[in-house]
Amino acid sequence: MRLELTDAQETFRGSVREFAQTRVAPRAAAIDAENRFPHDLVREAGARGLMGVTIPTADGGGGRDYVSYALAVEEIARASATLAVILAVNNSLVAELVAAFGQPHQRAAWLRRLATGDALGAFALSEPDAGTDAGQQRTTAVREGNGYRITGRKVWVANAEAADVMVVFAATTPDIGGRGVSAFLVPADADGVRAGGVVDSLGVRGLGCRPITLDEVHVGEDARVGPEGDGFRIALWALDGGRVAIAAQALGIGQAAFHVALAHAQRRHTFGRPIGRYQGVQWMLADMATELEAARMLTYRAAAAKDTQERCTTEAAMAKVYASEAAHRAADRAMQIFAAEGYRRGSTAERLVRDVRATEIYQGTSEVQRMVIAASEIAQVQP
Numbered sequence: 563m564r565l566e567l568t569d570a571q572e573t574f575r576g577s578v579r580e581f582a583q584t585r586v587a588p589r590a591a592a593i594d595a596e597n598r599f600p601h602d603l604v605r606e607a608g609a610r611g612l613m614g615v616t617i618p619t620a621d622g623g624g625g626r627d628y629v630s631y632a633l634a635v636e637e638i639a640r641a642s643a644t645l646a647v648i649l650a651v652n653n654s655l656v657a658e659l660v661a662a663f664g665q666p667h668q669r670a671a672w673l674r675r676l677a678t679g680d681a682l683g684a685f686a687l688s689e690p691d692a693g694t695d696a697g698q699q700r701t702t703a704v705r706e707g708n709g710y711r712i713t714g715r716k717v718w719v720a721n722a723e724a725a726d727v728m729v730v731f732a733a734t735t736p737d738i739g740g741r742g743v744s745a746f747l748v749p750a751d752a753d754g755v756r757a758g759g760v761v762d763s764l765g766v767r768g769l770g771c772r773p774i775t776l777d778e779v780h781v782g783e784d785a786r787v788g789p790e791g792d793g794f795r796i797a798l799w800a801l802d803g804g805r806v807a808i809a810a811q812a813l814g815i816g817q818a819a820f821h822v823a824l825a826h827a828q829r830r831h832t833f834g835r836p837i838g839r840y841q842g843v844q845w846m847l848a849d850m851a852t853e854l855e856a857a858r859m860l861t862y863r864a865a866a867a868k869d870t871q872e873r874c875t876t877e878a879a880m881a882k883v884y885a886s887e888a889a890h891r892a893a894d895r896a897m898q899i900f901a902a903e904g905y906r907r908g909s910t911a912e913r914l915v916r917d918v919r920a921t922e923i924y925q926g927t928s929e930v931q932r933m934v935i936a937a938s939e940i941a942q943v944q945p
Contacts, residue, residue: 565859567629567633570630571627571629571630571633574626574630574633574634575630575633575634575637577610578610578612578633578634578637578638579637581606581607581610581612582637582638582640582641582642583641585603585606586603586638586641586642586645587640587641587642589603589642590641590642590644590913591908591910591913593642593644593645593767593768594644594765594767594768594913594916594917595767595908596768597760597762597763597767597768598768599648599723599724599768599769599770600642600644600645600648600768601724603642603645604645604648604649604679604682604724605679607638607645607649607679608678608679608680609679611623611624612624612634612638612649612653613649613652613653613657613676613677613678613679613682614652614653614657614673614676614677614678615630615631615634615653616628616630616631616653616658617653617657617658617661617673617676617677618661621661621669621673621674621677622673622674622675622677622678623657623677623678624677627865627866627869628803628806628865628866628868628869629862629865629866629869631653631806631807631810631865632806632807632809632810632861632862632864632865633810634649635649635650635807635810635811635814636810636811636813636814636817636861637814638814639810639811639812639813639814639815639818640814640815640817640818640821641814641818643765643766643811643814643815643914643917643918643920644766644767644768644769644917646807646810646811646814647720647766647769647808647811648682648720648721648769648770650804650807650808650811651683651684651685651720651721651804652676652682652683652721653803653807654800654803654804654806654807655683655685655729655800655801655803655804656676656683656684656685656727656729657673657676657677657683658800658803659729659745659787659796659799659800660672660673660676660683660729660747660787661673662799663745663787663788663792663796663799664747664787665784665787667784668747668784668787672727672747675726676727681726681727682721682724682725682726682727683721683725683726683727683728683729684719684720684721684722684725684727684728684729684750685719685720685721685728685729685800686716686719686722686728686729686730686731686748686774687716687729687731687797688716688717688718688719689701689714689715689716689717690715690717694926694927694929694930696731696740696794696797697739697740697743697794698739699714699731699732699733699743700714700715700733701713701714701715701716701730701731701732701733701776702714702732702733702734702736703732703733703734703744703746704734705734706780708782708783709780709781709782709783709785710732710734710746710780710781710783710785710786711778711779711780712730712732712746712748712754712776712778712779712780712781713776713777713778713779714732714775714776715773715774715775715776716730716773716774716775716776717773717774718761718771718773718924719757719771719772719773719774720769720770720771720924721769721770722750722757722770722771722772722773722774723757723760723770723771723772724770725750725770726749726750726751727747727748727749727750728747728748728749728750728755728774729745729746729747729748729787729800730745730746730747730748730776731743731744731745731746731793731794731797732744732746732776732793734790734791734793735790735791739794740794740795741791741794742791743791743793743794743797744786744787744788744790744791744792744793745786745787745788745792745793745796745797746781746785746786746787747785747787748776748779748781748785752779752781753779753780754776754777754778754779754780755774755775755776755777755779756774756775756777757772757773757774757775758772758773758774758775759772760772761773763920764916764919764920765913765915765916765917765918765919765920766916766917766920798875799873801878801925801926802868802873802874802875802878803868803878804925805864805878805879805881805882805925805926805931806861806864806865806868806874806878806881806882808882808885808886808921808924808925809857809860809861809864809878809881809882809884809885809886810861810865810885811921812857812882812885812886812888812889812890812918812921813854813857813858813861813885813889815889815892815893815914815917815918815921816850816853816854816857816885816888816889816890816892816893816918817854817892818910818914819850819889819892819893819895819896819911819914819918820847820850820851820854820892820896822896822900822910822911822914823846823847823850823892823895823896823899823900823911824838824847826899826900826903827843827847827899837899843899846895846898846899847895847899849891849895850891850892850895850896853888853891853892854888854889854892856884856888857881857884857885857888857889858885860877860880860881860884860885861881861885863877863881864877864878864880864881865881875934875938876934876935876938879926879930879931879932879934879935879938880931880935882921882925882926882928882931883922883928883931883932883935885921886918886921886922886928887922887928889918889921890918890919890921890922892918893911893914893915893917893918894915896911896914896915897911897912897915
């Protein structure tokens, strides 16, 4: 059993780390404070192959494995949780979905643009009454002539501020749950699409999250992704990869918290010696390091499973729930080590605490991940 990264993975991680530390990290505090979408950094990320890491090179992507993708998200998240999610949505929830399920003309129109950063994708699944229970879509797509008329409202649409295209999920056969949901590729500037104001969120600010209203938006049948009624299955497939990415994002945030806490523990003196010499602080640092390393193993295992298995639902759920909660604990301990300085608005520790909290909520709450894991374990012992 080998746990080492390949030379190619190490080299790729190094290049992403250089970009993250030199270009992204200096901007992270301002992105958070101003709640401003980082258009220029997204373009730079696209030029570096980070908008379509796993997309085949023939389609403009990096053609890399999922472990490399997880490494990239982790490194970006250490610098900016916001940019990490922007990339994760475009990669996992839009570009990979189009690559796997898109019709040939959809791939020709969008895949290369998404993979190179010439276009940005958004994922419109959540609704005011359909979050965790995402199969209960109130947005409808009614057959009309040779297409559909889509009406409804989506919330928490990440990347919506700058998106060129959205994957929109709507009920084509209402009242039968997930089996009646279909997926559509809808240009963000289509007639009838209206974006609300940018969400003033606690953390991961600058993500361009907006509610989207679809007011009788007409699309042709060629806008549908996959067969009618297959949308919820497609969404769950995409969320497998998305949850691997969020685990990697959480890991990056947790690692950032550990490093700033470690540096502070060496620098800060009380009673004539660094606070890192005190056992109470040492134990917090030891727990942070150990839990983050365990989260890293689960995350990389889930990423490898995404490459080698038809589905990685359970592995992704395990990685996401453990990494997000380990990173939350790491950020909380970092604030404790900084004490009053960490509690100050605008400190790095304070920003990391706010950013990490979202990783336990979006793309499936921790409770949902535990339901997924338990269902998988129970299924394995059924007679």
